[in-house]
Amino acid sequence: MNQxxxxxxxxxxxxxxxxxxxxxxxxxxLLSVMMLAYFASTSDVISVNLEMEEQGAVSSQHVExxxxxxxxxxxLEALPERERASYINRGMHGLASxxxxxxxxxxxxxLLNSLYSDRRDxxxxxxKSLPVSDGITVCSKLLTGLIIVPLIYFAGIAILQLAVLxxxxxxxxxxxVSALEVVWGPSxxxxxxxxxxxxxxxxxxxxxxxxxxLLVVSAFAKxxxxxxxxxxxxxxxxxxHMFFNSTPVSDWxxxxxxxxxxxxERQAIATxxxxxxxxxxxxxxxxxxxxxxxxxxxxxGKADEI
Amino acid sequence: MSxxxxxxxxxxxxxxxxxxxxxxxxxxxxxIVGLIGPNGAGKTxxxxxxxxxxxxxxxxxxxxxxxxHGRDKVMENVCFxxxxxxxxxxxxxxxxxDYIEGVHPRFNRARAETMLTETNISMSHKVRQLxxxxxxxxxLALVMAIEVDLLVLDEPTLGLDILxxxxxxxxxxxxxxxxxxxxxxxxxxxxxxxxxxxxxLFINHGEIVLACAMxxxxxxxxxxxxxxxxxxxxxxxxxxxxxxxxxxxxMIFENIPRAELAPLxxxxxxxxxxxxxxxxxxxxxxxx
Numbered sequence: 001m002n003q004x005x006x007x008x009x010x011x012x013x014x015x016x017x018x019x020x021x022x023x024x025x026x027x028x029x030l031l032s033v034m035m036l037a038y039f040a041s042t043s044d045v046i047s048v049n050l051e052m053e054e055q056g057a058v059s060s061q062h063v064e065x066x067x068x069x070x071x072x073x074x075x076l077e078a079l080p081e082r083e084r085a086s087y088i089n090r091g092m093h094g095l096a097s098x099x100x101x102x103x104x105x106x107x108x109x110x111l112l113n114s115l116y117s118d119r120r121d122x123x124x125x126x127x128k129s130l131p132v133s134d135g136i137t138v139c140s141k142l143l144t145g146l147i148i149v150p151l152i153y154f155a156g157i158a159i160l161q162l163a164v165l166x167x168x169x170x171x172x173x174x175x176x177v178s179a180l181e182v183v184w185g186p187s188x189x190x191x192x193x194x195x196x197x198x199x200x201x202x203x204x205x206x207x208x209x210x211x212x213x214l215l216v217v218s219a220f221a222k223x224x225x226x227x228x229x230x231x232x233x234x235x236x237x238x239x240x241h242m243f244f245n246s247t248p249v250s251d252w253x254x255x256x257x258x259x260x261x262x263x264x265e266r267q268a269i270a271t272x273x274x275x276x277x278x279x280x281x282x283x284x285x286x287x288x289x290x291x292x293x294x295x296x297x298x299x300x301g302k303a304d305e306i
Numbered sequence: 307m308s309x310x311x312x313x314x315x316x317x318x319x320x321x322x323x324x325x326x327x328x329x330x331x332x333x334x335x336x337x338i339v340g341l342i343g344p345n346g347a348g349k350t351x352x353x354x355x356x357x358x359x360x361x362x363x364x365x366x367x368x369x370x371x372x373x374x375h376g377r378d379k380v381m382e383n384v385c386f387x388x389x390x391x392x393x394x395x396x397x398x399x400x401x402x403x404d405y406i407e408g409v410h411p412r413f414n415r416a417r418a419e420t421m422l423t424e425t426n427i428s429m430s431h432k433v434r435q436l437x438x439x440x441x442x443x444x445x446l447a448l449v450m451a452i453e454v455d456l457l458v459l460d461e462p463t464l465g466l467d468i469l470x471x472x473x474x475x476x477x478x479x480x481x482x483x484x485x486x487x488x489x490x491x492x493x494x495x496x497x498x499x500x501x502x503x504x505x506x507l508f509i510n511h512g513e514i515v516l517a518c519a520m521x522x523x524x525x526x527x528x529x530x531x532x533x534x535x536x537x538x539x540x541x542x543x544x545x546x547x548x549x550x551x552x553x554x555x556x557m558i559f560e561n562i563p564r565a566e567l568a569p570l571x572x573x574x575x576x577x578x579x580x581x582x583x584x585x586x587x588x589x590x591x592x593x594x
Binding site for chain 1: 381382385387392393406445
């Protein structure tokens with residue numbers, strides 16, 4: 001009997017507010033801000049001077065519009081192609097960041113409490129009275145936190161990114177500016193989404209030691225798991241800096257904890273993933289990560305109410 | 307069929323505190339065992355050892371499986387209700403049914419639903435909305451819908467009022483017990499479960515101080531109401547417990563033939579509660 005689907009559903013019963021409601025609220029809020037900008041701006045006429053650089057010569061153009069999205073599209077059109085792509089990329093990324101940041105904290109808190117709160121409220125005695133192994137229990141939490149929850153947040157991001165492009169289409173329809181040409185092409189929406197998925201899988205493996213460490217803490221801490229989770233790596237870092245000239249351990253921990261600090265530019269994603277996939281960094285992360293998952297499973301096996 | 311549970315010399319200590327000290331007993335199929343002892347005697351630890359919820363030294367098997375290494379296998383054949391309040395408060399009744407149906411091969415959902423219709427619990431209730439008594443009803447309905455070989459109840463009615471307590475044990479006996487499933491109940495309220503039991507296990511300070519079948523009690527233990535003129539003779543036979551009763555002394559004797567006791571006074575089978583008090587006092591000098 002495959003228990004995973006029902007175990008994952010269980011996680012959603014417990015964490016509906018942060019897994020479903022929170023991304024829904026953030027997405028709905030940003031959507032309504034966009035809609036407001038789209039509809040509210042029709043009453044005022046905004047005029048903008050655009051400076052266009054074409055073949056080295058700067059020409060100035062005066063644009064008047066009653067719509068923010070139309071203006072945005074005009075301004076983008078005026079930019080050289082490379083710069084435009086970079087702006088659009090930053091815009092798309094900026095649109096994604098509220099959800100990405102919220103997601104990171106949700107997953108962090110979720111994993112940190114996943115094997116702790118049921119010991120605290122004694123419901124571990126109920127969960128453990130059913131024929132579900134400790135291994136599959138821990139796996140269900142890891143899978144929920146690292147794959148299923150990000151997919152939900154990604155859906156919100158996709159909706160927002162699509163919405164902003166659609167609003168630009170709507171705002172410029174009937175004019176001689178083609179939003180399809182100006183923004184849809186450079187935004188590379190579909191391939192961008194696939195990149196997110198690739199990045200997600202890459203990050204899950206890259207940061208596995210970090211997430212597995214949260215599960216370990218969650219399984220053994222008798223109180224305040226947050227202090228353990230942050231305190232131990234922090235303590236190691238301080239000690240290493242005090243007593244050693246080089247700090248390989250703290251550097252390694254830092255690299256596998258901060259969410260992909262090395263991926264800044266969109267263009268770099270694919271190459272970075274390809275470069276790092278078989279690197280020593282990645283292989284060490286996998287070994288440490290899997291070892292910590294096993295430790296978490298063992299600790300869960302011994303775990304009792306607290 | 308061989309024993310459902312075989313416990314051989316298990317021990318456990320927390321620091322300086324010996325929780326279990328060389329505990330051994332068996333549970334035969336179809337028996338209802340009362341594990342009885344004062345608070346802190348080691349009841350919960352014993353039950354948790356059977357369920358694979360805690361570590362220990364010694365050997366223990368539940369249907370041939372060591373629960374330390376196969377808790378999930380053991381739980382296919384064993385159900386467990388700890389005292390009230392271990393159902394997570396955020397869980398919806400309907401979801402609880404879904405969950406158990408999804409993970410337990412021997413769960414009969416229709417049966418659980420039927421039992422719930424006889425209560426005031428609705429499918430859309432969350433555990434936090436239910437009273438203590440209702441949570442116990444829910445847990446019992448869930449557990450009784452699972453066909454297992456052993457049911458473990460750890461102080462299942464603790465903190466419930468008398469109506470729910472009575473109902474709980476009635477249900478257990480009429481709807482559940484079929485002489486094939488074994489039940490272990492731990493409690494410190496002896497009177498309530500006395501009539502259900504087929505076997506008694508007394509535990510004190512982590513040691514088993516009495517293990518026998520209910521129908522052996524009348525052969526091994528006798529309570530004699532001794533009038534004052536026989537007190538001296540009676541004391542000579544070393545009663546394990548003596549208490550004053552309306553100008554007479556009620557004395558409990560262990561392994562003394564009826565024929566020797568009959569001349570001393572009126573003979574009774576001691577109640578489990580009195581036997582419990584007697585046994586607790588003989589082993590532990592620290593009680594009045």
